[in-house]
Amino acid sequence: MNAGLNTDAMTAPTQGPEQQPMTADEVTAFLSRLVTPVQETQELPLFEALGRVLAADVMSPLDVPPHDNSAMDGYAFAGSQLAAGAALELQVVGTALAGKAWQGASGPVKPGQCVKIMTGAVMPAGLDTVVPQEFTKPCQGQGSDCITIAADTLRLGDNRRLRGEDLAKGRPALRKGELLTPARLGLAASLGLKTLSTFRPLRVAYFSTGDEILSLGEPPREGAVYDSNRYTVFGLLSRLGCQVIDLGVVRDDPALLEAAFRTAATQADAIITSGGVSVGEADHTRTMMKKLGDVAFxxxxxxxxxxxxxxxISSKKSTESASGAGTTDSFSYEKESTGDGAVLFGLPGNPVAVMVTFLAFVRPALLRMMGASVLPAPLLRARSLEAIRKKPGRTEYQRAWVSTAADGSLNVKTTGSQGSGVLRSMAEANGLMVLHHGQGDVAAGDEVDVMMFDGAI
Known part of the structure; x- marks a missing residue:
């Protein structure tokens, strides 16, 4: 079985002309059953692991921090000397610097004494509280070797970081399935780890279909449009950390379509197409999908x-070069057999519809295939600045701009025409207003859910 494909879940919901359209939730549920994570792993240096998915739990090999230390530049002392309503005078008997343990010339710090301490320095034995430097004053009539802490300025234990407070030795530091973000790479580095076990990148093949599609560089012609979908999908997949296999534009020719599907299924874990999936399409894409695989429309x-x-889509092993294969404007790579097929996502042809269906359905499925245990991004609540007409019985994804109001709440408004071919309104949006299946008209001032792009586009 090809990595990422759950053959036990291939009984896809099918529809006849008389059946009701599927809900967005039903599609999401089916795709979650369709795909399974890749299994192959790679041990990567931290500088190469950003954006990859962790393939095994990471247990902390040490305590972080490895010792009690100061969270502030200030003065360390025994906090038991603090008394409610009373100021405290302390003699400064030395300085503790970061990077080495403090050793007092006259032995342990005694009651009535303190040590000047830098941020990150090890707390001297017996001391448990740090007063920030700016919260102290010189003692009345004495030199700089004596400080006064005003009454009720702090409490015992303030401004001290405890050993193992961040991570305790032997406890999980990172979990399998987590995306390796900059923060998580830093966490791994803080443990002294040079490499991490990650799942290999997901290989995703993509092509556009249709005789009306122009590749960049071709001269304009009547009835034809330049292909924007390949570039938006390329960006979406690249942001996700996938290895993208670009098969260009494939014409409405059965032989070329079959070659493109076979090549993609042999090389990739997943295939994404745009166009050719609507009922009554004049091209051959639907027919070829049915011929080569187990596909639901x-x-x-x-x-x-x-x-x-x-x-x-099923595959056949091949060792030939896959440069072009009847396509135009495609990149060259060598075929590499990955099993007996690939998961197919056939998307609509309209540019905005491609991006919305990718974000709503394909992206979560690909994350699952990558081995990520990522929950759906939370929907935020925002106040609509305009009235919107909406029929119950379908989920609508309105391109929108989300902003912060003076009171700190979120406002949202659409970015213009919501036609599925109006790409400009997507380029000007920073999120989608999600109007749910059972929801009706929205009045100005109503709260609605919004899905932020958050770097996905």
Whole structure:
């Protein structure tokens, strides 16, 4: 079985002309059963692991921090000397610097004494509290070797970091399935780890279909449009950390389509196409999908992005070069057999519908295939600045701009025409207003859910 494909879940929901469109939740549920994580792992240096998915739990080999230390530049002392309503005078008997333990010339610090201490320095034995330097004053009539702490300025234990407070030795520091973010790489480095075990990158092949699609560099012609979908999908996949296999634009020719599907299924874990999945399409894409695999074609109760296909495409082993293979404007790579097929996501042809269906359905499925245990990003609540017409019975994803109001709450407004081919309104958006299946009209001032792009686009 190909990595990322759950053959036990291939009984896809099918639809006849008389059946109701599937809900967005039904599509999400099916795709979660369709795919399984890749299994191959790679041990990577930290500088190469950003964006990858952790393949095993990381147990902390040490305590972090490794000792009690100061969280402030100030003076360390025994906090038991603090008394409610009373100031405290302390004699300064030395300085503790970061990077080495303090050793007093006259032995342990005694009651009535303190040590000047730098941030990160080891707390001297018997001391448990730090007063920030700016909270002290010189003692009345004495030199700089005596400080006064005003009454009720701090409490016992303030400004001290405890040994193992961040991470305790032998406890989980990072979990399998976590995406390796900059913060998590820093955490691994703080443990002294040079490498991490990660799942290999997901290989995703992509091509656009249709005789009306122009590749960049081709001269304009009547009835044709330049292909924007390949570039938005390339960006979406790259942001996700996938290894993208670009198969260019494939014409409406059965032989070329079959070659492209076979090449993609042999090389990749997943295939994404745009166009050719609507009922009544004049091209051969739907026919070829049915011929080569187990594919369901859906009408989804959503806007934009009503048509979609999902399933699997079978592959045949081959060692030939896969440069072009009947496509135009594609990159060259060598075929590498990955098993007996690939998961297929057949997306609509309209540019905005491609991005919305990717964000709503394909991205979560690909994250699961990558081995990520990532929960869906939380929807935020924002106040609509305009009235919006909405029919119950479908989920709508309105391109929107989310901003912060003077009171700190979120406002949201659409970015113009919501036609599925209006790419400009997507480029000007920073999120999607999600109007749910059962939801009706939205009045100005109503709160709605918003899905932030957060770097996905």
């Amino acid at each position: 859906w009408r989804i109760a959503m806007r934009p992005g009503r048509p979609m296909a999902a399933g699997r």
